[in-house]
Amino acid sequence: MKVFQPEFRLYALLVCTALVTACTSPGYNDNPSQQMTNARIGCLASTDFFAVYFSVHLQPPDENQxxxxxxxxxxxxxxxxxxxxxxxxxxxLVGNEPRSxxxxxxxxxxxxxxxxxxxAENFKDLRTISEVLAKTYSKGVIESHFDLDTNGHYAIYLIKGGTDAVPEQDILRIPLNVGADSGVERLTTRIVSLFGIASGLALIGFAASRFRRRRKIL
Incomplete structure (x- = not known):
């Protein structure tokens, strides 16, 4: 009966560690004042005092009636x-207070x-694309549409109170990157990288095992 060598177990552990590390992603930035993550019911964006689940849809260029x-x-x-x-x-809107x-x-x-x-401090506003005056959303749903004509960086600001002179925590910034790689492309890249790491570790383990066996024979 074959017995697993300690070296094989070690390299198997390294491969598993690489898999867990590559597949584990928090989905939000490390800024404690504002976070974004992907959720099953939408995309979550929040500050310490203001949160929304949102979604963005893009009308296809050839769309018509x-x-x-x-x-x-x-x-x-x-x-x-x-x-x-x-x-x-x-x-x-998350919670009852923002609805009023x-x-x-x-x-x-x-x-x-x-x-x-x-x-967010590493971005500078260049121009205003669209603006909607402040109003209450008693049903808790905000809807808007706008045209983005070029690739680049954009942001949606949701401003509680509707004025510029409000505390920073009452302004929720939702960044948009137009022309960026799709999530599928990023996932494909991650999978390819993952298999590359796993294959490399497996090859190292195999080579080390063969080398030890040769030493024992000699």
Whole structure:
């Protein structure tokens, strides 16, 4: 009966560790004041005092009144949008308090100034694309649409109170990257990297095992 060598167990443990590390992703940035993550009921964006579940849909370029419904019409995005176009934004307010307060909407084009892309301070507003005056959303659902005409960085600001002179925690920033790689492409890249790491560790384990066996024979 064959017995597993300690070296094999060690390399198997390394492979499992690599798998867990590569597949584990928190889905949000490390900024404690504002977080974004993918959830089953939508994309969650929040500050310490303000949270929404939101979804973004992109109208296909060839869409018209007589076009057949396609899966592209129903595909939702969180942050990365593949191409410019007409964007439909929907957000569900979390909690009862925001439903009784006026909320303004501002969509801006931004410039990335360098550094960590998860830090809002590394982005500068260039121009306002669209703005909706503050009003209350008693049913808890915010809906808006706007056109993004070029690739680049954008942001949706949800402003409690609807004025510029509000505390930072009352302004919820939802970043949008137009022209970015889709989630499928990023997942494919991650899977390829994962298999590359696993294959490399397996090869190292195999070579080390053969080397030890040769030493024992000699």
């Amino acid at each position: 007589n076009a057949r419904l396609t899966k592209e019409l129903f595909r939702s995005y969180c942050q990365d949008i593949p191409t410019p176009g007409k964007v439909f934004f929907t957000a569900d 307060m006026p909320i303004g909407i501002r969509i801006v084009e931004q410039e990335f100034t360098g550094g960590d892309e998860s830090d």
